[in-house]
Amino acid sequence: MTPTGPPDALARRLGTGDAVVLGLAAMIGAGVFAVFAPAAAAAGAWLPLALGTAAGVAYCNAMSSARLAARYPQSGGTYVYGRERLGDFWGHLAGWGFVVGKTASCAAMALTVGVYLFPDQARPVAVAAVLALTVLNLFGVHRSALAARIIVAFVLAVLAAVVGAGLAAPAGDAGGTGPLGGVGSVGGPGWGVLQGAGLLFFAFAGYARIATLGEEVRNPQRTIPRAIPIALGLALATYALVAFAVLRVLGPARLAETTAPLAEAVAVAGADALVPVVRVAAAIAALGALLALILGVSRTVFAMSRGRHLPAGLDAVHPRRQVPHRAEIVVGTAVVAVVLFADLTGAIGFSSFGVLIYYAVANAAALTLRRDEGALPKVVPLVGIAGCLLLAATLPGTAVLTGLAVFAVGVIVWWAGRRRFGRSRAGYPDTLPPR
Known part of the structure; x- marks a missing residue:
């Protein structure tokens, strides 16, 4: 059925379950298969502490x-919040950080698909994945949410098998002391934990997709906070x-060195039959993350164009599909x-930097409520x-x-836009008509 409502309004089709699944698809794909190894290189055996630190910051940001x-x-997330609560500049800065940082995240997830499926043809496979998911999104966010639900269910089942294999196997010889084995040549408490937490934050940023889809969620005042x-x-x-199981089998030093930690963990645990399944799951999880990321970035671009922080015309809504x-x-x-x-590694670090600045603005905006x-x-936003x-x-x-x-560069773009459009940006609506 063709949605009714104003021609420039996005369709509100997502319920609480859909929103949770889209957030999970972004977080699970990014976290489990992409960041444990570099985070272990920084934090070593203190990886669980780094994970807890990242989760604590993420909790404040989420609230x-x-x-x-x-x-x-x-649509637009902290771009809108910063603009409304702190002023035009801060909204632009948040939106710029999100778009640039999450574009890098999209590339990292696409490359993960290629590396796990066809390492020798990683870039062509990554390009094909981006094109395919962009086309899927063009057919409507409801179909995207359905695909994310299937992906999350499969990946969680595989991760449960990985955890089971890791807990059933004998613990690896990490060679030293520490909460879960020796630190070896990798990081430790203090700076290493903080750096590991910063990299692991990349894995928790998926819930932003829920906020940036604000105009496509039913009853958003109730659905989004839940x-x-x-x-x-x-x-x-x-x-x-997963972190406990993988650390138990590989130890922090070996975890830091591997490019496919979950696949290596199940191989070391003696569950060789799971290795190809894990590799396929990694690619599918990355596809789920990429799907949600493209959704979130495109909605922020849409909102920034509507506010004339990005070129006009990008705020167009398809008349039939309302995307x-x-x-x-x-x-x-x-x-x-x-x-x-x-x-891949550089993209993760750069993405984390951009998104952490984005959430700093979100917390500052929340302080004004x-x-x-x-x-x-x-204390929460502080x-x-x-x-x-x-x-x-x-x-x-x-x-x-x-x-x-x-x-x-983002500051220069804001300054140039301010000179062209003026502070008021009159004639460019800040909100879409209600549905």
Whole structure:
């Protein structure tokens, strides 16, 4: 049935379950299969502490985002919150960080698909994955949510098998002391834990997809605050179980060195039959993350174009399918371009930097909420701001320097847009008509 409503309105088709699944698809794909090895290289045997630190910061961000999303159920996430609560510049800065950082995340997930399925043809496979999922999104977000539900169910079943194999096998000889074995040549407490947490934060950022889909969620004032903490809690439980099982079998040093930690863990555990299944699951999980990421980035591009922080015309809505088709096409094209030159590890670090700045703005916006607007206890957004800035500062130096340079470009873009359109941006609606 063709949706009714204003021609520039997005269709509200997602319920709580759909929103939770889209957030899980983004988090599970990114976290389990992409960041454990580099995080272990930084934190060593203290990886569980780094995971807990990242989860704590993510919790503060999630609570702030949930309250803001309920207040402003629009596409764009913190781009909208920052603009409405802190001013035009901060909204632009948040949106810029999200779009640039998550474009790198999209490329990382697409490359993960290629590396796991056809290592010798990783880039062509990655490009094909981006094109296929962009086309899927163009046919409507409801179909995207259905695909994400299938992906999450399969991946969680495989991860349960990995955990079972890891717990049943004899513990690996890590060679030293520590909470789960020796640290060896990899990181330790202090700076290593913080850097590991910063990298692991990449794995928790998927719940942002729920907030950026604010205009496509039914009853957003109720659905979004429920869906975000549920998705985050399920993801944390999954990560903790998998991290314990993999560390138990491989030890921190071997985990830090492997490119496919889950596949190697089940092989070492003696479950050789699971290895190809894990590789397929890794590719499917990355596809699920990529699907949700393209959705979120395209909605932020859509919102920033509507506010004239990005070129006009990207805020067009398809008259029949009611999706931001031009924004989706542009995002898909940009991800393909990054895939052709991307470095997987560097993309993870750069993405974490951009998204941590994005959430620092979200927490700052949440600090301005009044009690009648659903304000949180002040300690939650304050801890969120401090945590985001601290983890961003402790990321690998290349990621920090590249991130600062890209944000400097974003400031120039804002300044140029301000001169062209003026502060009021009159004539460009901040909200879509209600459905």
